[in-house]
Amino acid sequence: MLNTTDRRRILGPANAKPLVFDRSSVPVEENQESAKKSSVSTGNDAIYIENGIVVNCNGSSYLEVRSRTNDKNCTLLLTSIYGPRPSRGAFNAKATLSVQFKEVTLEKIAAGQIKEICTFLTNVFNAVVNLERYPKSGIDVFLSLIHSSSGQQDFELESIITACVNGITLAFVDAGIEILDTVSAGMYKRNVTAFMKNGTEVVGFWKDDDEQSSSENILEIVEKCKEHYLTNRKTMIEFMVRNKNASD
Amino acid sequence: MVMSLTEKRYLQECLISKPPLRPDGRNDDQFRPIEVFTDFLPTSNGSSKIVASDGTECVVSVKSKVVDRSLEDDLIVVDVDITGRRDDSPLVQEIASILNRVLLLQIDQEQLRLTQKYSFKLYIDVLVLSSYSHPLTLISFAIYSALNSTQLPTLISSEDDLDVAELPTFHDYDMSKLNIDIPIMFTLAVCGQNVIVDPASSESDVASNGILVTWCKGKVGAPIRTLSLNEEYTRGIHPDRLAESIRLIEILAPKVLQALDG
Amino acid sequence: MSIDVLSVRKRQEGFQFVNELESDSDSDVEMANDEDKVDSGEVAKDGTIVTPGELVTDDPVWMRGHGTYFLENQTYASVAGTVSRVNRLLSVIPLRGRYAPETGDHVIGRIAEVGNRRWKVDIGAKQHAVLMLGSVNLPGGVLRRKSESDELQMRNFLKEGDLLNAEIQSLFQDGSASLHTRSLKYGKLRNGTFLQVRSPLIVRSKKHTHNLPGNVTVILGVNGFIWLRKTSKVDNASDASNVSGRNAATLSGASGDYKPGSNSVSITRLEEESSWEIYSDKNDPIPEAMKRTIARYSNVIRALAHCEIGITEARVVAAYEASMAYSHVGSLIDKDNMESIGQDVINAEKMRGNA
Numbered sequence: 093m094l095n096t097t098d099r100r101r102i103l104g105p106a107n108a109k110p111l112v113f114d115r116s117s118v119p120v121e122e123n124q125e126s127a128k129k130s131s132v133s134t135g136n137d138a139i140y141i142e143n144g145i146v147v148n149c150n151g152s153s154y155l156e157v158r159s160r161t162n163d164k165n166c167t168l169l170l171t172s173i174y175g176p177r178p179s180r181g182a183f184n185a186k187a188t189l190s191v192q193f194k195e196v197t198l199e200k201i202a203a204g205q206i207k208e209i210c211t212f213l214t215n216v217f218n219a220v221v222n223l224e225r226y227p228k229s230g231i232d233v234f235l236s237l238i239h240s241s242s243g244q245q246d247f248e249l250e251s252i253i254t255a256c257v258n259g260i261t262l263a264f265v266d267a268g269i270e271i272l273d274t275v276s277a278g279m280y281k282r283n284v285t286a287f288m289k290n291g292t293e294v295v296g297f298w299k300d301d302d303e304q305s306s307s308e309n310i311l312e313i314v315e316k317c318k319e320h321y322l323t324n325r326k327t328m329i330e331f332m333v334r335n336k337n338a339s340d
Numbered sequence: 341m342v343m344s345l346t347e348k349r350y351l352q353e354c355l356i357s358k359p360p361l362r363p364d365g366r367n368d369d370q371f372r373p374i375e376v377f378t379d380f381l382p383t384s385n386g387s388s389k390i391v392a393s394d395g396t397e398c399v400v401s402v403k404s405k406v407v408d409r410s411l412e413d414d415l416i417v418v419d420v421d422i423t424g425r426r427d428d429s430p431l432v433q434e435i436a437s438i439l440n441r442v443l444l445l446q447i448d449q450e451q452l453r454l455t456q457k458y459s460f461k462l463y464i465d466v467l468v469l470s471s472y473s474h475p476l477t478l479i480s481f482a483i484y485s486a487l488n489s490t491q492l493p494t495l496i497s498s499e500d501d502l503d504v505a506e507l508p509t510f511h512d513y514d515m516s517k518l519n520i521d522i523p524i525m526f527t528l529a530v531c532g533q534n535v536i537v538d539p540a541s542s543e544s545d546v547a548s549n550g551i552l553v554t555w556c557k558g559k560v561g562a563p564i565r566t567l568s569l570n571e572e573y574t575r576g577i578h579p580d581r582l583a584e585s586i587r588l589i590e591i592l593a594p595k596v597l598q599a600l601d602g
Numbered sequence: 603m604s605i606d607v608l609s610v611r612k613r614q615e616g617f618q619f620v621n622e623l624e625s626d627s628d629s630d631v632e633m634a635n636d637e638d639k640v641d642s643g644e645v646a647k648d649g650t651i652v653t654p655g656e657l658v659t660d661d662p663v664w665m666r667g668h669g670t671y672f673l674e675n676q677t678y679a680s681v682a683g684t685v686s687r688v689n690r691l692l693s694v695i696p697l698r699g700r701y702a703p704e705t706g707d708h709v710i711g712r713i714a715e716v717g718n719r720r721w722k723v724d725i726g727a728k729q730h731a732v733l734m735l736g737s738v739n740l741p742g743g744v745l746r747r748k749s750e751s752d753e754l755q756m757r758n759f760l761k762e763g764d765l766l767n768a769e770i771q772s773l774f775q776d777g778s779a780s781l782h783t784r785s786l787k788y789g790k791l792r793n794g795t796f797l798q799v800r801s802p803l804i805v806r807s808k809k810h811t812h813n814l815p816g817n818v819t820v821i822l823g824v825n826g827f828i829w830l831r832k833t834s835k836v837d838n839a840s841d842a843s844n845v846s847g848r849n850a851a852t853l854s855g856a857s858g859d860y861k862p863g864s865n866s867v868s869i870t871r872l873e874e875e876s877s878w879e880i881y882s883d884k885n886d887p888i889p890e891a892m893k894r895t896i897a898r899y900s901n902v903i904r905a906l907a908h909c910e911i912g913i914t915e916a917r918v919v920a921a922y923e924a925s926m927a928y929s930h931v932g933s934l935i936d937k938d939n940m941e942s943i944g945q946d947v948i949n950a951e952k953m954r955g956n957a
Contacts, residue, residue: 183716183762186572204437211434215568219549219575293576297551299564302445306560307587314579342712342763345883346792353885354893361890363795364904365897365931371608373936378612393935592607599610 139324141331143266146172149234151267155259157251167251168238170196171259173267175231187226189217193235193256200246209249213256216286216296220261222270231269233260253298254279257286258324265332276328278320285317343545352546352573356532363542369592371538374481376600378489386490386518390482394540397469398478400486406454406508407461415452415461416443418483422468422475435476438525438552439466439483442563446523446556454495456502462487472541474569476552480525484600487522491515523556524593528585529569530577535585537592544569549577551585555593560586609936648687652679652694659692667693668702701726701801701825703779707770708810710791710823711781713760719753721760723768726801726825729778733760737771737782739789741880759881765791765829767821786836787811791821793885794831797900799907801826805914812915813837814922816895820903822913828903830896832888898925901934902943909944920947 140156149172159165176187191213193206201209213233221231235256242248257277264271273288275295281303286296294314299305304313343351354361360368372393381387386402407415420436421427443464452460464483468475493510501508529539529547539547550567553560564586568574645659652658660676669681670693679685683696703709703725711723714730722730735748735756760766768781768788783789803826810822819837821829902921906913924946925934933939 183757185761188571202437204433204440207430207433208437211430211568212565215549215566215574218568218571223571288576292578294566294579294582295549295576297564297566297582300562302561305562305564305586307583307590310564310583310586311579314582343796344712344764344791346790346885347765347796349883350793350795350885350888353888357890357893361893361897362932363897363900364935365894365901366935367930367932369607370932373609373611375611375613393937595607599606599608602610602612 139327141262141328143262143335145170149174149267151263151265151269153259153262153266155255155262157255165242165248165251167240167255169252169255169259170236170238171256171263172234172236173231173260173263173269174234175267176226176229176269177231179228179230183228185227186223187221187229187231189214189221189223189231189233191217191233191235191260194237196236196238200240201249205249209253209256212253212296212298213260216257216275217260217264219295220271220273220275220288221264222272225270233263235259250279250282250284250298250300253277253284254320254324257284257296258328262328262331274325274328276321276325278317278322278324280313280316280320283313283317285314285321287318287321291318291321343542347542348546348573351542352531355534355536355543355546358533360531360534360536362536362540364540368534368536369588371596372540374478376481376485378485385492386486386488388482388485388489390478390485392478394472396471396473396475396478398471398475398482399467399469400479400482401465402486402490403463403465404460404490404492405463406458409453409457409459412459412461414440414444415449415459416440416447416464417462418443418464418466420466420468420479422471424470435479438476438563439464439479442523442525442554443483446554446561447520451520455497455499455508458501458508460492462490473539473544474527474550474567476525477527477538480523481596481600484522484524484597487518487520488601490518492518521557523554523561524596526553526555526589526593527551527567527569528553528588530581530585533578533581535581535588537588539569546570546573548573548575549581551582553586553589555589558594560589560593611937645687645692646685648685650685651683651697652685653682654678654680658685658694663690664692665690667691669694669696695802697802698800699802700728702777703727703731703770703773703825705770705772707806707824708767708821709770709781709825710765710767710796710821710827710829711825712827713762713764713766716756716761719756721756723766723781725779725781725823726798726827727777727779729776731770731779731781732774733766733768733781733783737780737784739784739786739880760790765796765827767791767823767829787840789880790882791829791831792882793834793888794819794829795896795900797828797830797903799826799828799903799913803907803910803913805912807914811837811840812918814899814915814919816899817892818895818899820899820915820918822915828900828913830899830903832886832892832896894931898922898931898934901925901931905934905940905943906947908937908940909947911944911947917947917951920950924950 138158138160142154144152145154146152152172155169157167179188191210193210195201237252240247240252254277257275261275275286275288277284277286282301284298285294287293288295351363375391377389379387381401384401385404387400389399391397418436418439420432422432425432454460466479492515494514494516495508496511497506497509526537528551529536529543530549530551531547547569550569552565552567554563645661645664646652656679658670658677658679662675664677666672666677669679669683670677671680677692679694681694681696683694686693686695709725711725711731713721714724715722719735721733723733725731735752740752766783766789768783770779771782772780774780804822804824806824811819813819813833817833819831819833899922902925903913903918906917906921911917921943924943928934928939
């Protein structure tokens with residue numbers, strides 16, 4: 093195997109064997125996270141957060157959102173961030189952000205819709221990540237949806253998007269990448285709004301039903317989403333503080 | 341389009357001033373002039389071509405097929421092709437997905453019903469020949485014009501065919517106009533405190549954010565969402581801008597439809 | 603004045619086919635085929651329109667230039683364009699096509715690539731032009747020597763996307779151009795907006811930088827790239843020297859008034875003062891009214907291009923004056939209005955008898 097024809101490199105002797113490490117001697121990554129675990133319940137949702145599960149990436153987060161009122165409504169999402177890492181090609185004064193979404197267990201969402209979610213999330217975080225600080229680099233976000241279900245439908249896109257925004261923010265914090273604010277999303281009916289700056293600025297808005305779409309009602313929806321945003325953000329910040337205290 | 345830093349700064353300064361000074365002097369609620377050609381493809385049931393003043397061109401063809409209602413779920417299929425972009429590029433897939441969903445959501449499938457058993461299925465093919473700015477507004481105008489010019493064969497057999505094993509038969513040359521409510525979509529750019537409609541490519545490049553608003557059946561409908569217009573200048577917007585853009589469309593959409601129908 | 607939100611032109615028939623067009627020009631085509639046919643030993647007249655494959659001359663004494671090919675002692679056109687005869691050189695100038703650079707052309711370009719001691723510049727030609735580090739003015743005056751540190755900070759002078767105006771210094775064997783910006787009137791472009799028209803529409807003249815009424819300066823690049831900006835001190839100085847022919851050291855503002863001491867800037871002093879500012883990415887403060895004027899100028903230039911009228915300083919000014927009939931700048935994007943402005947410009951020239 094070692095001596096396949098690679099004419100650009102000086103190769104070892106023909107009878108060389110690859111190095112094999114004794115597996116048992118590798119220290120198993122002990123689960124130190126037990127202290128970091130946090131299950132906070134706020135409002136209608138119970139949220140479970142864990143950081144740093146994926147070892148080979150630069151930052152990751154695991155999110156479990158379970159609705160209190162509806163037992164079946166549950167979202168499990170793993171976010172991992174790779175980067176900033178050097179990008180090839182033309183010179184770029186800012187980092188480029190890419191978001192990729194994948195359902196790792198059951199594939200229920202249409203491919204086109206996944207692309208819509210990805211571009212939506214990319215747009216949200218283009219406004220949030222301090223990309224100027226990382227010239228000539230790329231930051232890749234991978235979202236793995238482990239499970240999602242809701243009562244009536246097979247899945248609820250809006251709760252997935254909300255979880256994605258919150259999960260990506262937590263992963264960015266874990267990766268130590270500069271972001272302008274703890275961005276979080278709130279959901280009301282089938283509307284999602286992502287906020288920053290304490291709810292004064294909208295970085296993403298997603299509305300998928302016809303109800304209350306007049307200009308007066310929109311602000312009402314935004315207000316309702318903001319309430320959910322504030323509780324979500326509180327949960328996230330509490331987790332980060334607790335996490336910090338535990339590691340001290 | 342690449343722009344130099346000084347160009348972008350000049351343009352941004354112009355667009356955030358109150359009222360916005362657009363590079364071609366347009367008002368914030370003014371669209372670029374378009375030319376509409378309809379019904380020029382002899383092999384399709386309806387067709388349209390729209391040419392915008394910046395050279396963006398979009399051709400839409402509508403073809404129909406008679407299908408068994410019990411076998412088909414979605415009676416409208418949209419296919420999007422943008423020259424210069426791969427079919428699996430994010431923009432093409434996103435636009436195709438949005439259009440498919442909007443048309444299925446907003447068009448009442450009952451209006452395509454032919455008989456108790458059978459229905460028309462519409463295949464809408466969109467071809468964007470050259471595009472400079474976000475093509476969604478233009479595509480939706482083109483789909484609107486194409487569906488509005490669509491003629492379907494007139495049914496002469498009985499509508500009640502539940503018990504009879506009979507295929508629908510059509511008149512030899514009589515056609516009847518397709519009559520459905522067609523949604524249209526608008527892209528708006530937010531620049532500072534301003535909201536502008538139909539952003540040109542240079543305007544999109546310095547916009548703080550984009551907003552997509554759908555109009556159907558005389559009111560604003562779903563989806564409404566923020567839209568990526570550029571990577572460099574994207575930032576958060578005040579919630580009032582969302583309300584403003586919807587208010588703007590509430591005023592503009594009837595005028596736009598009037599112009600397209602006129 | 604109320605403006606239509608959306609102007610829609612409707613065409614029912616879709617495409618128009620050339621052979622369905624009713625026109626009197628049919629006879630022209632016939633003529634070219636029969637009576638006007640080039641006879642043996644003759645050559646198509648200067649300025650005749652020829653199409654690819656058309657015989658231009660069968661006289662072998664002519665030198666064959668661009669846009670022609672030679673087959674069995676006969677010269678044919680290879681592009682659609684007008685015949686041009688300069689001494690014994692016969693060429694066909696294409697009606698359309700990419701810009702073909704010529705030495706001495708004043709062009710505007712956009713940096714496409716930063717390379718080793720050189721920039722690649724997009725000038726709308728078939729190849730990127732080259733701007734060598736040695737062909738630009740660097741901060742610190744003319745006598746400054748280029749050092750290795752300059753090579754390392756080339757992106758601080760000009761980076762990808764930056765616009766500059768330059769002169770074509772020379773042409774390489776393959777037809778690509780080498781640029782230089784070794785004069786104060788060349789260099790990085792600021793304080794304005796860019797637009798592009800087809801390059802054949804720009805009429806070559808002695809001067810391509812013009813100060814227009816309203817304190818706006820236009821640079822009509824020969825390659826069809828156009829820059830509109832707020833008139834700068836340098837623009838005023840070069841304009842005054844051109845108009846009055848006075849000593850550059852005693853110049854003043856655009857009006858040419860002589861005001862000793864106040865506001866007078868000499869070109870040589872400017873050159874000494876030229877520092878990092880010539881590569882600055884910051885715009886000067888520009889009043890709203892001037893931005894509106896710039897938008898109007900850019901719309902009238904587009905109108906001229908739409909009407910296929912060659913663009914010169916006089917015509918830009920004439921079109922600008924004609925456009926004043928439309929108080930709203932945004933109404934100038936309408937096709938009918940553009941055509942009426944074009945018509946006004948042509949009529950005005952006919953009246954003066956120079957059309």
